[in-house]
Amino acid sequence: MTELKIKGFRIFPGALDRAAQLAVVDDVREVLRAAPLVRPRTRRGPMSVRMSAAGDFGWISDTRGYRYEKHHPDGQAWPPIPASILALWDRFADCERAPECCLINWYAEDARMGLHQDKDEQDYDCPVLSVSLGDDALFRMGGEDRKDSTKSHWLTSGDVVLLTGTSRRAFHGVDRVRPGSSTLFSEGGRLNLTLRVVT
Ligand SMILES: O=C(O)CCC(=O)C(=O)O
Numbered sequence: 035m036t037e038l039k040i041k042g043f044r045i046f047p048g049a050l051d052r053a054a055q056l057a058v059v060d061d062v063r064e065v066l067r068a069a070p071l072v073r074p075r076t077r078r079g080p081m082s083v084r085m086s087a088a089g090d091f092g093w094i095s096d097t098r099g100y101r102y103e104k105h106h107p108d109g110q111a112w113p114p115i116p117a118s119i120l121a122l123w124d125r126f127a128d129c130e131r132a133p134e135c136c137l138i139n140w141y142a143e144d145a146r147m148g149l150h151q152d153k154d155e156q157d158y159d160c161p162v163l164s165v166s167l168g169d170d171a172l173f174r175m176g177g178e179d180r181k182d183s184t185k186s187h188w189l190t191s192g193d194v195v196l197l198t199g200t201s202r203r204a205f206h207g208v209d210r211v212r213p214g215s216s217t218l219f220s221e222g223g224r225l226n227l228t229l230r231v232v233t
């Protein structure tokens with residue numbers, strides 16, 4: 035476990051072995067059969083990451099803005115969070131409440147995520163737990179102010195990241211993925227799961 039400079043930001047390198055990664059991927063595929071990935075739109079245009087979710091809430095963005103919703107854009111309730119993923123929360127999050135959202139981010143080779151804060155949740159005392167699967171990603175971590183200096187970390191398949199404490203409100207993003215760096219998906223790409231308490 036690596037405790038980095040920004041308080042509460044932890045990386046657990048290789049937290050999931052290959053078998054555990056494959057089990058989670060199987061469960062995510064099942065979720066995606068019921069709740070297909072969509073490309074969120076923002077007022078500035080489509081995002082490069084495609085998204086879906088499991089749990090009581092999913093985070094969506096469209097031309098009306100971004101928010102948590104109880105339903106997939108197709109109108110159906112989000113599928114439940116699979117047990118294999120809930121188990122990761124129990125193992126790493128150190129939080130009494132259960133996660134209400136598992137956001138599913140799919141990064142094709144040219145996808146990225148701009149610097150942002152996770153701030154649509156009501157209780158910042160609950161952490162954000164993130165699981166990286168597939169191709170490596172260059173994860174940039176800053177501070178509570180957008181102008182604070184940042185430090186980048188390569189996240190590899192099976193890594194778990196925890197944002198707690200000060201880091202819970204810190205700016206972060208994904209600058210790029212490294213295509214072909216993992217064999218987890220035959221088609222390549224990166225899957226990122228983030229677990230959050232929303233209410
Ligand atoms: O893909 C990642 O590693 C980070 C995702 C993220 O920051 C988010 O979904 O809010």
Ligand SMILES: [Fe+2]
Binds near residue numbers: 150
């Ligand atoms: Fe985020």
